Every structure is written in structure tokens, then in C-alpha cells.
Amino acid sequence: MLTQCVPVIIQPNVTQPFEELVPYDEFSLRLQMEDVPRLGALLRGTTAAQVCRWQRALARYYRAILWQQPFGTQLPGAYELTQITLCKRAMGLAARMAASGTSPHAWLARHRLACADSLQAARISF
Secondary structure (H helix, E strand, O other): OOOOOOOEEOOOOOOOOOOOOOOHHHOOEEOOHHHHHHHHHHHHOOOHHHHHHHHHHHHHHHHHHOOOOOOOOOOOOHHHHHHHHHHHHHHHHHHHHHHHOOOOOOHHHHOOOOOOOOOOOOOOOO
């Protein structure tokens, strides 16, 4: 992503980093295992316009994988996306605990989380 190389993802049933927050379909080519024998033909069949669209999206979202903050703290990166992802998971766990009535004494079952669970709630945009 950092070098504007379009990711070719051939990993069924594997979630990419921050996939619930970053639209991988805008900057990557997803293939199935059955496509591997035709990989060369599929890549050669990609138009220059499509590659340009993917690279523009890469330029927009590449910071999502950066842990360093070369542009300062005002631009989001992997750390901020990790915080949002963990918040979403904790909120989901709390909701499941409340719905099932299990672990009523657990901290998550007794407290409301005060964290951003989306890019919008965190006031993050790419």
C-alpha cells in the first residue's frame, strides 16, 4: 500500500487489517483460489483506468497501515483504527452479554463504554 502497489488478495475466509473500517474493495483486487491458474491473464486483463482508480484509493487509505505519524497526530493511522476496532469488539461483547444475561457481574455488563466505535464517531476521515 505504501508503494502504491495494488494488493492482490487471494485469501478466502481471512479478514484484512481494519477491513471493517477501510474499504479494501476500492484499492485491491480480490480473487478466489480457483483464479490462481489464470492469475497472469486476469492481471493482464486489468485496464489502466482500473489501476489508476485503485492507486488513487491507495493514496487515500495507505495511512491506515502506518503506525508512525509522519504527518502529525491530526491524520489517523493504525493506532487510531486499532482503538476503534477494539471499541467495536467490546461493544459487541457487552451487547451479547446483556442479551444473554451471562456474566452479569462482568465490567462490560455493568458499564456503558465511552469510546468511538466508527470512523464517523471518532471524527476520522481519509
